[in-house]
Amino acid sequence: MTGLLAGWAPGDALVLALVIPVIGAFLVLALGRWENARDGASLLTAACLFYVVAQFYPIVAAGGRPDIVLFDMVPGLSIRLTLEPLGMIFAGIASFLWIVTTLYAIGYMRGHHEENQTRFFFFFAIAIASAIGVALAGNMLTLFVFYEVLSVSTFPLVAHHGTEEAKRSGRIYLGILLSTSIGFLLFGMIWTWQIAGTLDFVRGGVFNAEQAQGPMIAVLLALYAFGIGKAALMPFHRWLPAAMVAPTPVSALLHAVAVVKAGVFSVLKVVVYIFGIDLLKLAPGTDFLLYVAAFTIIAASIVAMRQDNLKLRLAYSTVSQLSYIVLGAMLASDIAALGSAMHIVMHAFGKITLFFCAGAIIVFAHKTDISDMKGLGHRMPVTFFCFFLASMSLIGLPPMGGMWSKWYIALGAAETHQLVFVAVLMVSSLLNLAYLMPVVLYGFFGKESIQSEEGADNDHDDHEHHHAPPNHPLLRHMTFGREGISDASFMCLLPIVLTATGCVLLFFYADRIRIFLTPVFGG
């Protein structure tokens, strides 16, 4: 290893990456009494984690595969960490966006006067640790273990407010995630272990061609696809809208990046390293999953159009976008799978920006419904402009990163002569346009009705009546020295601008990702 980690064996450094957020979590707990020190600890942990993860990049790019076997959990099956390019990408975005989200969360949680902030940041760190665990998992058992820890550790974040609604949502959340994973995923995993005798991730898959002939592969693949409930394939998607009851930073990092990406990342890992893309081409009966994914893409988009609550609309949009990745993985084409892997990154940056904006609107304009946001773009220009950029990326327009991933998935569909899925992708782009652009249009061109303006002011006054306004300059509305502008605070805007810029940069650097992933998907 290089830098500060010089002298570390890469395998040990993998463990370090896993341990850092856990230490951070307990640091948060210990410093709970001192707000600034606690949040400083969160930020410092996030930075350390990203630093460590970043140190792996040159190693993996050069073909290295850091690996460490920790111990046997059951005879013949160990807990093992291995870093390969896909995991590197997932770990990279999760750890980078954690820094950004921590910044944002500090601004949001304080601006919104949330309670139990120590508990919040504690479980947040644990959730990140498990997401990193999923990224680094060296075999399916390890992946499953961290996957489950992630489900359980995010429950307190979803049910954070403790209201009846939060409880009900928490029930749906944990109910669906645990039952699909125990009912299907574990089942499929043990079955795989029975047949193949291994759960290691092997390029090209663990099954031989003979085993691929029967209908078994299709059944197994379905067990995995539905068992990984975090990928939100319909009809097991209800947990994701339910999770929107959580504070916005949770929705942003966990339910746009860490948790849902852990899901699609697992699907991708399973397809590439357990089944193998070539085997998928041979196996009969796997097509129906493509149609399930395509249905999810379209149906979730249509549901999203009908949501007036901005966070809910974004949630259904996520359900739809996740199925792009599932679709790309299941197309049994290297190019489409590459598109899927890229979409993990593109969607992460786009969707986190959108959620950041939604949260900023909640905290600083006290609006949750899109129909109330008419003309709000004049008050919060930066927020709405960033929302616009991220929307473009999600729709797949240049010059935004989201274009490339969609391009590759569509290319894969065309390559395998499944033009119906090319059509699905195109229709869904139009639908994306239809449910994301109205927000921007309302914001910039909608007539702000006088009544709603007053309503907002009243609301604001109430708010200030109950809580002293945050008086730190970083937490106050930003006016940029102009009349009529009162955008989100610096602590909230900085992350928004960073991730929105990321969306643009990804357009230009997408090829770096493709080259980095060459060892997985070929040239």
Next chain:
Amino acid sequence: MTAFYTYFLSLPFAAAIEPHLPILQVVVPLLCAPICVLLRDAKLSWLWATIVTWIAFFIALVLLGKVLASGLIIYELGSWPAPWGIEYRIDAANALVLVIITAIGAITLPYAKASVEKEVSEPRIYLFYLMYMLCLTGLIGITTTADAFNLFVFLEISSLSSYVLISLGGNRRALTASYRYLIMGTLGATFYIIGVGLMYMMTGSLNMADLATLLPAVDHTRTVLAAFAFVVVGLGLKLAMFPLHTWLPNAYAFAPSAVTVFLASTATKVAIYALLRLVFTVFGGTDLFTGTDISLMLIIVALVGMFAGAFVAIFQNDVKRMLAYSSVSQVGYMVLGIGMASAAGLTGGIVHLFNHAVMKGAAFMAVGAMFYVVGSVRLNDLAGIGKRMPVTTAVFLVAGLSLIGTPVTVGFISKWQLVQASLALGWWYVAAGILLSSLLAIVYVWRVVEVAYLKAPPEGAAGRNEAPLSMLVPMIVLAAATIWFGIDGDTTLRIAGEAANALMGPASGGKP
């Protein structure tokens, strides 16, 4: 474990004591128990019982180490050779069970002190510890003996003392619960002894190893088939196999908390061990188990029990009763492992025996501590308990996650092995049953978790109010074990695998 055995040999006098450890394991608690009557004092008898059970635990560890190092131990009582004399045999299977029961027995005592002082009236406390040691003796005896009749004797010792222990519960309904258990337990023991009598009629022997060689010659007779049926039903009653479980919920719910912890983690486990021993060692040479439909019957009964127990647990408002029904469900997993009659299935059943003892012990300890502080364990009274008793509730949460079978807890290891075993036999519907029934566990566990963490504590409830440290430490130890052996399932699975091999043995008629 083996290292522990070598350490023991380095102690003074070890060489003289070592050959007699199998009998000392039984005799030490048996002879020490009546001394409580002389002591009469609550604190002194607690101290005495603690010392004795920890010694028993120590002996069990040494025995397990010895078995793992050098294999089967045979001890002839009074040097009378078998089959005339009584013989104790210790192999990997019962050495493991010995460790489980003595460990739970030892760790429950520090916990029991405060809890018993609160729940049992002072003049009766010395009787409590007396009965506790006798019960431990009975359970140890069942486990060590290799004589079918001797097993009955110990079965009665443990049963009679547990009736007394249950009846010491504070609520008057403890008396009826205990009475009910007495009736059912006596029926079970009677069935068992009838079975043993029939076997004796056909073979003229009571020694298990001897029976195993003699029975195959007469296994086509209706008498032996009847004997087998009587034994299975009799032990089925003691282990709370599904339709025979009716004594269990009330007995667990109304017994003093410490008794619930002890019995839930040991009594049913020992009965399961006895069933294993009879089915696979005594009748192992015959094909009565797999040849007839008895194994199929066990599987059906186990599956129904797994679902019915969990389903009823969902509707309980008393958390202790809820856990009791959960035990009925969990016993189903162990019976299922027996019913599979394969080495992998048995391994799953045996490892769950250990795992369930650990997690249910932790769960009942947590609930007992809540009872100690709140005075009730009805769901309504536990609102916001997560804020009032954070450590206790955290322990309950860990145990609850383990009941569900989430990874990093022991419950996952059991489930993994059982599902794998059923898939190896090609019984995917059994595998699906195992996984689906654990989904029911999510519901009953989460009902408590929600009330504990997401409901506001009632007005006037004092702030943080934890149980005394003497109760907290044992439950933390068990919760830590739940996680430790959930991560390092390798060790327990290997020992359970050896135990399964010891039971299936070369003479067994089961499928490999």
